[in-house]
Structures are given as structure tokens and as C-alpha cells.
Amino acid sequence: MEFRIDDATRERIEAARELGEREFRPAGLAADRAGAPIPVGDPFFDRSIARGEGRTRWRPPGAATPKARSSSSPSVISNMLVAEELAYWDRGVINAAPGPGLPESNVVSMGTPEQKERYLGPFVDPDQPRWACFAMTEPGAGSDAAAIRTLARKDGDGWILNGAKCFIGGASRSDWILVQATLDPTKGRSAQRAFFVEQGTPGLGGFNIEKKMGLKAYESTSFTLDDVRVPAENLLGGEERYQSSAGFKTAMRTFNAGRPIIAANAVGMARAALDETIRFARERDLLGDSRVRDRIESIARKVRKARLVCLRAGWLAQLERPNIIEASMSKAMAAQIAQESTSAGLEILGADGARGDHLIEKLYRDVKAMDIVEGTGQIQRMIIARSLTGLPR
């Protein structure tokens, strides 16, 4: 048993801490005060690109692997700890960052060579900030992804898409959107397909940047697809992939590294609230009060245990061992604890917390999303209970 982290991860965390303090925290606070996402032309993004961020990990055939990427990929644990550290400084800014984002993994694992070239190629060495996004959520389908209604209909040598999507991160600024649609809403996930829809395609429109309670640094956007026609080659993986029974399920595995990452974000936010609470209590000379100390102890203990549960889930994913229960536990627990942590911090702040200008108050608003995205806490419990108690589907 070993709880130490390796030197390479340590260096990554230190770099994330420096970046977070210098860039993420100020950008997140500014966006929160402005009540709007960081604008596309903001110098924040130019600096991000100049630092080499916003690039794809995909390499064109025959291309040399950049020196910085020549060593083995960071482990899941390393990525989780960096995710925790960055979220400590600002979770919303993580989502605002340019790059191929959420759909990158799907394109890398399922895309045809032509699709990788066309859609990831511009992210190999971008000369300006570029975004891409994945559109699954709909007004009537959140955690229940099998219930999406956006319809894909074959039309000659192409496809016609109709539907509406919501809460999609960065949709209005994305070069392309990977849209999840269904051939038949009655057939669940087996009938679902993903399509590349490029910005400017006729029928793609109605972009509306939502007003949110928190995480304001990145845009969450709704849009509509009104008879959007895309060519056959825009079907992720190509037609042939779906002739086999595997279909979209090829992306599903017995282990999950996504939920532990979100959970690690929540741990980082909870830790930020803890530190701010201690700072406030120290400044106000409250640490001599056992009631305050006990609250701080309780927060710290819960954050520590959430971190360990997350790392256990991540460790299993790293070993490619089944971790469905652990991944859901990490997500359910960390999000809830993060909410409790920020709430307890506000109670220690007292009326100062109600002024609306304290970081903990922002964190309290930001962190609620962590119990919603990637499946709510209730959905996570259903997933766990199916394994644990045989709860029927």
C-alpha cells in the first residue's frame, strides 16, 4: 500500500497550482462578476494557446510525437490530482479552455482516419483558440441518455437531423459539434448515433447562452437542429461500424475514469472552501472557538475521505479493473461533500457570506453543478444499488 505520489505528478500539480493561482482564479472571479462566459477574443485564451494548451493528443499518421509527449501518458491518478488542483482554483475555467474537449476521446477511439484528420487536424497545432463540443443533453433527457429525441433520418447519401440540445459547453464557439441523435427513440442506446455538425451548417442555429447560477466562466448553450443535412461521412465511425452489433457500445467499458475526474473536481472545490474558511476564521480570531474548529474538522475529514474514495475509483480505472460501483460512489460522495463544505463555510462566515462577494459564496453556487453533471447523485445511487441490492432497472 502506498499513498505517495510520483515526482512527475508532483511537478504537474505544482505547475497546475501556479497556473491556477495566476490565471484560473482571477479569470473565474472576473467571469462570475461579469455574469458572462470568458469572451472568445479574451487574451486569456491567447495565453492558453501560447502555453501549448488546447491541442489534441491525436497525431497525424507519420507525424513525430512532440518531445513533451514522448514519455508515457500520465496515469489516471495523476490526471485526477491535477483535475483536483485546477478545480481548486476555478472549475468553470477548466471547461472554458479551448481544445477538442469532451468529444476528443470518442473521435480518437471511434473516428475514421478521414474524420480524425478533418476534425482533430486543426487542433494539432492551432494558431488560434479553437473549440469543439459534444452534444448529448436535451430539454427532456439529462441523466437518462437513452431518452434523447433528436432524430437522425437517412436521406439519400446523407442524414437529416432534427431536434434540440441544451446545456452544451461551448457550443456557439465550437468549430464542430458532435451531436448525439437517435434513429428510433423507442430503441434506446442501440439506435443512437453521433454526427459531426460543422458550425455554419444550414439549420444549425438558435444558439442561446444560458444564464447560470454558477460556473459562469464557460458558456452553457442551447441550440436547435432544424433539418440539418450532413453527409454520410459525418457519421462518427462510418456506416460500417454500425453494421456489427457493437455499435456505440464499443465506447462502453467495465471501468469508468470520467466520473472520478468530475469527483476530483468537486474535491478541489471543497478544499478551496475549506482553506477560505480557515483563512476567514483566522482573520476574525474564531479558531479559538471549539464550535468553529469542530466544523472545520468535520469539513476537512469529509474532504479527505472523498478524495480517497475518488482515488480508489481512479486507481481501479488505471488498472482497467471494474470500478462501476466505486466510480459512482466517488461522484455521489464528492459532489455532496463539496456542497456541504461550501455551505458550512458560509455558516462560519455568517452574514459576510450573504454579501455575495466572497469566494465561498461563489463556490457554493458553482459546486451544485457537480451533483448534476455526469449523472446526478441519485442516478449514481441507482447504479450502485443495481449491483449491491439488485435494484431493478
Next chain:
Amino acid sequence: MFDLEAGDELDLVVETARQWAQSELVPSIRDAESARSVAKGLRETWEEVGLGTLELPPMQGGAGLGCVGRVLVNEELAAGDAGQLLALDSSAPIYSAALEIGGEEAVGELLKLTEQGRLRGILVVAEDAARCDVDESTMTLDVPWVAADAADVVAVLTSDSLLVATSGLVFDPVRGAGFRAAGGAGLRVDGAAIVSRWTNAEGAGRAKARVRLHYASVLLGILRATCEFSNAYAQEREAFGKPIGHHQALAFLITDMRMALEAARGLVHEAAWRVDAGLTCSVEAAAAWAECIEIARSIGPNGVQILGGHGFMADYPVEKHMREARALSLLCGGFDAAVEEAGRGLIESSSPLALCSEGGL
């Protein structure tokens, strides 16, 4: 680096403990409780299997598996029956404390006093005593409850010392809220001679951390048994046409119990690892102990709740788990002392959980 695998050797020991507990302890849970004693011959098989001294250095007859080894094995044994475990292994916390405060020399001396573990010893944490007066050569104690009817050696852990007495020990039997297989008594010591003494404030702090982790891992075992038993019951018992575990209210309750257990286990393991790594561990151990107590408050009663009226009856083990988890939680100063100690330690730092801090994460 980060690795939650116990390792092949320890895995084998843990598996041995699991099998031994299930075959030797589980069948006699109620008999041992009624008899206030383990079955005849069990102590001999316990000594043969060698789990009692596994954290001690090999030179002293142990397996050198440290605090991590101890907590992993304790959970397995306590999941079998914590009452019989405390009867068989009451001296283990003394050796753990001695290792931290006086090193191998202290352990050697204690092994002599207990005749290599054959005599029964018990550890008293000073905070658990109604009265604890110590001078240069004698000790006076009044302890409301120890999980033993009698003992040959009493070790007292104070804030800076470990003190041992072997005479003048008076045990007044009490019924005991739990762990009756180990017996139960109030302990009085009136001016008894201190036969051994080690003083080392830092070591005493680490010793207390280790004792807390010892009991925390026993608590984990009890609570795991509750979770496993009540979940299995929920698969079989039907209400309104389906297993009660298929009703979402109970399914979520069982899920939350399991989540709480996993999380507390993580805290215990990390703190135990810190002990073995020689890192600071008092705050982490106090937090782990506090967390185990906190979850015991919910898992214990909820285990009974899942069984409904059956849970209230002594026919099923969950009522025993509930009683024993509560009683064990009162040791080492209980919840409030643990929270106080962890809290005071935490606020020394402006960012107590920052990554890349000393030693571990």
C-alpha cells in the same frame, strides 16, 4: 507510486484471517457471548495461526507487517466476531503503543511481563478513566469499563507515557454493553506499583494514533458485518411483492451505508500507512477514528432498521453489532476528543489538505 494493493504477502495473511474468522469465530458468536469466554481450545488455535503479534518485528516473534497489516487483519477478524477478537487479542494495542513510545526494547520487556503473550494484558487510555493519578512509582486508576473480567497486566497510556502495573488490579464485574465474550469489568487500581515506564511525548502521541487505528479497524469490521448481513437479508425478505432491497428507499439506504464504510476505510488505511511510513499521523488517525464513530452511529441502527422487528431480536447479529459499535466508539476519548485533537492539528496549517504536502498525497 500510488498503489492500494496490500501486496501478496499481506493479502495471504488477510485471507487467512478472513477464513479463520468465518470458520472459528462466526459459529460461536452467541455461545461465547453467553459464556463470557471463548470456547475451549480456541486460544490455542489463535496462537497457532499467529495473528496476534503480526505487527511486531520478526526478531520479536512477529511478522513485521506494521500498522497497515494490523488494521487489515483486524477488520477481517472483527467482521467475524469482535467480542471474541477482544478476548483473544486484548494485548495487541499494548504492543502497538509500546512500539511507538519505547521501540523494540519496550516490546521486549512487555513480552516478558506477559510471558510472551500468554498472560492477559489490557490497555487503558488515560482519557477513558474516571480517575488516573500517577506519581513516580505508583498509579491509581478508576476505569468504568474494560472488555475483560480480569487481566494480569494493565498498561496505561497517558499524554506522555506508557505505564505498566501487574499487581493490585481489582476487577468488579459488570454486564457490559457488548463484547461479553471478552468479559467486562470496572477496573480499580489503588496505588499499585509501576513496574515499567516509558516517557516520550511524541511517541505517546503516535501510540495513541495507533491505538485509535486499532479500534477503528475493529469498528470497520463490525460495521462491515452489519452492512453485509443487512444487505443479504434485504435480498431475501419480501414486502409488497418484491425483495425489500428492491424498494428504492432501502436500496439507497444500503448504498449510503456501503459508501460510508468505504470512505471510512480509506481514512483508516491512509493513516495506518502514515504510521508505518514514519510520517506525522495524529491528526489523520484522530480523523479516521472520528469518522468510524460517526458512521457507526448510522450504520449500526440502520442495520437493525433494515431487518425491522427481526433486527431487534437477539436471533440476528445486527443488534449485537449496534451495541458493540456504540460501546467501542466510547474508547480513546470517543468522538469529541478525536474531533478536538484533529481540529487543533488542522488549524495549524492554512491549507491542511493541500496536495504535495509532507510525505503522502
